[in-house]
Amino acid sequence: MRTLCIEGWRGINHSIAMVNQNQILEMVKHSGWRICHRDVSYFLPHWNSNKLDSGFSAEESAIIAGLPAPGGEPIDVCLRIASPVRLGEAGSARRNVTFVVTEFGLTGKSFEPAELSPNRLTVGDDIVITPSQWSCARLLDYGFAPDKVKVVPHGFKADTFHPMTSEEREQARLALGVKPHETVFCNVGVATWNKGLDLLILAFAQLRLLGLPVRLILKDHKGLYGLGVESIFAELTSRMPQLNSAQVRDGISILSTSLNLSQIRSLYCLSDAYVSPYRAEGFNLPVLEAMGCGTHVIVSGGGATDDFVSPALSYQLSTRPGTTADQPQVHGQFVMPELEDLIHAMRLVVDRQLPNPALRKQAREQLAQEYSWATVTHQLMALL
Template identity: 45%
Template sequence: MKTLCVEGWRGINHSIAMVNQHQLLALMDAPDIQLYHRDCPYFMKHWSRQTMSAGFAAEAQARIDALAEPPAGTREDVRMRLTSPFSSRIEPGVRTLTFMVTEVGLVPECFDAPPQDVAAYTRDGNRVFTPSTWSRDRLVDYGIDPAGIAIVPHGMKAEALVEPSAIERELLRRAMGIAADETVFLNVGVATWNKGLDLLVRAWARLRQRQPRVRLLLKDHKSLYKVGVEHVLAQVSRAHPGLLGDGALAGVSVISDSLDQAQMRALYALCDAYVSPYRAEGFNLPVLEAMACGAPVIVTEGGATEDFCPVTLAQRVASRPGRPEDAPQVDGCWREPDEEALLEAMAAVADGRVRRDDPARDAARARLRADHAWPAVVRRALLPLI
């Protein structure tokens, strides 16, 4: 039996903490592994379980919380670390798996201290794991040996993210005050530049000028990063006078509360499309979850979602490599989505040209759910590393 000690965050809904906790639940059922957990300090002081609940059922959270640190003197066969910033220390004699994910590329601030020996992450059986080909390529750009990097995609709680019936979907929309003839576009990403929320707001506002019965539903993340969507709306208003008048803003709804998995499923279920015109992502888990819940998705082509978005379920927005003049404060790699292509993809949804109820889509969703359920991901991609 191998002894595995996972170092990371639990109890909160930060993406890395959620990945850690879902992996822990799957690892508990893995044979021949003695599992321990060592808590690491949260990245930001204001993070807490009280305001950022992970949203697991009480029984599941209790199982996660019950994992103890290894007793004194325990020999760890494998140490797995999922925190940010990434630890720069590799302890000799302990095989270490380090989770790294990046959007535009690694910089010194990604580490708790400048790594003195980058090769140590992939030497003597040590490995780095990352969730997408895009992120892997950015790690290689930094100098990490590609032979020592494994792609372990994020998964989903497939049993919770089920497609709603037509009746349930109608009731969910009615509860949100959404009329039958309204088209709802959803995005739940943090309002940072790389997520492309400014592009989404502009394209949606232009579409609303042609088709007034379109709405935009956004999820805020003030409790996590203290970043709201208001600054994006204000930025677009300043740059494009008249585009976001009072009539347009009346079509924007913002949810600021922390949501559990059932509430997130409701959002995915009631929308007509999940739209993510991102510039750079490490993975983009909401896109995966939205597809599982039956929502058509619109994503940037060429980025991280290429790994898991089949053409049957996703419209890909044409994009080009980012240039310095696009974002002078950003150093790294990104894609710049074409706004006209984004507008056309959203118009296709509003015009009814993108159907939810299609046998090919049903089959693609079934494959997606089977391949990306957390137990399947852990068995297929993570356990071989351990």
């Protein structure tokens, strides 16, 4: 029996904590491992499970919370999964595996302390794992040795994120007052510049001003970073006053309450497309979850989602490499999606010009095989 000590976040809906918790639910099924957990302080002091509930079922939450703290037993492997990246407390672990992910690129702020070097995290048999080729390239840019960085993708809960029946979907749309002829777009990302919500709102406004029957549903994450969608509106309306018109604003719904996983699945399924015109992502888990629900996705090309988006389930936006002229405050790698291509991609959804349903079904089934949490956690366990 080998002992694995996880040092990380659990109990909240931050993406890193969600990855850890989904992996835990699969790790406990692996025989030959004794798993314990040491909680690491959250990035911000106001984060807590009451305000940022992770949305798992009571049974799953009990499994996650029920992992014991490490005792005096020898630790074979320590898995660190929190931010900023730190050496942790296990100390005596035979081997350390550290989760490192980045969107634009690593800086001293990515580590604690800031001067922590890549070599300190990869001594002997120690390695780092990252979820995408995009993130991996940024780690190598920072100085991590290529043979010390292993790409292990994230997964999705295939037992939760799967397509609805046509009857279930109709009921979900009715519950939100969506009319049969309306096209629904959605996004559940944080209102930060890298997520590209400003581009989504601009593209949606153009379609709405043309009189097209479109709706946009956004999941607000103000509880995480204090950043709400309204801040984006305030900046955009200074340049495009039409955004404040009833014609545009009446088509946008903002969900500010926490949603459980079943409710998030319902949002993906009732939507005609999940739209993520991001500029930089470490992975972009909602895109994978939406595709798991069989929902068409519109995503930026040239970024992290290139690893897993299927042509049968997606439209990849034309992009170009970003520069400081695009965003002087960002120093790192990012892409710039083309707004006109985004409008075109959304118009295709309105006109119901999507890939063949049989191909979509086949692509979704393959996705469930390759990117279920069971599959990708098995890849992780093989590295421990």
